[in-house]
Amino acid sequence: MEESKLEHQEMNIQQFREDLLNWFVEEQRDLPWRKDNQPYKVWVSEIMLQQTRVDTVIPYFERFMEEFPTMEEFAAADEEAVLKIWEGLGYYSRVRNLHSAVKEVVEKYNGIVPDTPKEISKLKGVGPYTAGAILSIAYGKPEPAVDGNVMRVLSRILLIEADIAKPSTRKIFEAAVRTLIDQSNPSYFNQALMELGALICTPTSPACLLCPVREHCQAYANGKEQVLPVKTRKKSVKNISLLSAVLKTADNLYLIRKRPNEGLLANLWEFPTMEVTVNKQYSTQRQALSRYLEQQYDTEIQLETGSFTHVDHVFSHLKWSMDVFAGEIAKTVNLQDGVRLVTEQELEALAFPVPHQKIWKAYKDTQKSGE
DNA sequence: AAGGCGGGGCT
DNA sequence: AGCCCAGCCTT
Structure with missing residues (x-):
């Protein structure tokens, strides 16, 4: 961060936001959870999307919303039905935690998903990323939502060389997002960073020539887009x-x-x-x-x-x-x-x-x- | 900080 | 045969 353009104020943040958001408005994918911003739907989609590709999630999300259209209906479901709807999606503790948390919202929050970082982070299965995603997308709050996409994209744009495999590194990117985020549309800003990571700024061979924020990218300027982000690998199974x-x-x-x-x-x-x-x-x-x-x-x-x-x-x-x-x-x-x-x-x-x-x-x- | 926790689609 | 994916929880 110390050597990044962000702290040296060399980056035109206003122009960056505008270029990023204009691109997102034009190029965002038509996804089922983008039809509206109901907190329940945003929540379910964000849990499903943890460590799981968009294309995998789509049919699960459609079935889930058909079977459990409201939090009250999901809260009333038995565990066999809850596991069956998740069958094949993996990381099954996600749906156990979601079920428990939705019941808590129905019972203790009068069926209203909390809209503060403090309250929403107490819900089971809602970590730093998911809290920021729900708060920004459903409630328009300027909170960072730092996932793997955001770390990859910002490591390149800001030339951040911290190891993104380390848990502590996420804080660096959250701080960067708090500086960069568009206060008038934090929802689109966060989603745009992730969409850019999914469509353009991909892990291998990023499509820099198509990138809407190429002019703001320090990795591109230095020919380092292929070596960022830095990530140590895990051992075999x-x-x-x-x-x-x-x-x-x-x-x-x-x-x-x-x-x-x-x-x-x-x-x-x-x-x-x-x-x-x-x-x-x-x-x-x-x-x-x-x-x-x-x-x-x-x-x-x-x-x-x-x-x-x-x-x-x-x-x-x-x-x-x-x-x-x-x-x-x-x-x-x-x-x-x-x-x-x-x-x-x-x-x-x-x-x-x-x-x-x-x-x-x-x-x-x-x-x-x-x- | 490190490891447990699914499954699928890339390269 | 790895690597990665809109991460979180426990220890």
């Missing part, structure tokens, strides 16, 4: 080998279980699964899975000889490598808490993480081709 089973009773019911209420994929449903710690022989794996299932569910199980599918799935911090067996439950199951026997229709109405959706799809494909 851990591999985990799993064995799963699609188990069916003679009555065509499937055995599923609910994951623990915290941690990875909390409260989502899955097919019974065990982790394998060592690389064992094929038949031994099948035996290990069989023993695990019979002990776990106090029943007798006949697994088919070979696994019918293999599923690889990469998360942000680990990788699942799953071998999946089909089997029949020979005896009555002792149903513990969080374990259910369900029909196909019931199964498909519950929320499953994508790797287990892949298993189900592969299973149904084998049923189809096997007939």
Whole structure:
């Protein structure tokens, strides 16, 4: 910051705002959450957009608003419905926190989303970025909304070389935004910075020749747009080998279980699964899975000889490598808490993480081709 | 400050 | 095979 044009007052801030906003007025994308600025809609869209691309979010946002048009209706929903609407979107704690926070707004704030940084930041799942986004977009308040786009764009325009992977760096950019932000239209100013990051000032090969604020960009002037922002990289993911089973009773019911209420994929449903710690022989794996299932569910199980599918799935911090067996439950199951026997229709109405959706799809494909 | 927490689409 | 994405929470 010390060496930036911003502090030396060399930058024409008025002209920068005007160029940025004029571009946004002309070029902004037609997105479903831009039809109006209702705080509830802005809120839902901002939660969905955390670490998630616009194109991915669009259909989820449409379905969400169709199912839960008001905060009151969302607040009244049960958790299964809440998880189902989020199924496949990832980072499921987002929707658990959103549900909790919307209930709080309905109960304690008379259904009005708070409009101050202090109050809105207390809501679960509303961090510095989301607070600023809601306050500026829904309420027109001149608060910074610094996300990955904004840090990338401003690191280039202002030639800021701080490592954007560090949590503390965000404060530098918030300070910059407080100086730059257009007081008469903070909503468009914040959205324009993000839109510019998404459409022009992209992570690799930014389209500088099309950039509306190229004349204000210090990185472009110094040929540094390709080396900014500075970002240290994270280490690679851990591999985990799993064995799963699609188990069916003679009555065509499937055995599923609910994951623990915290941690990875909390409260989502899955097919019974065990982790394998060592690389064992094929038949031994099948035996290990069989023993695990019979002990776990106090029943007798006949697994088919070979696994019918293999599923690889990469998360942000680990990788699942799953071998999946089909089997029949020979005896009555002792149903513990969080374990259910369900029909196909019931199964498909519950929320499953994508790797287990892949298993189900592969299973149904084998049923189809096997007939 | 560092790591957990999804999933998909680029390069 | 990484990297990135309209981040937040816990430790």
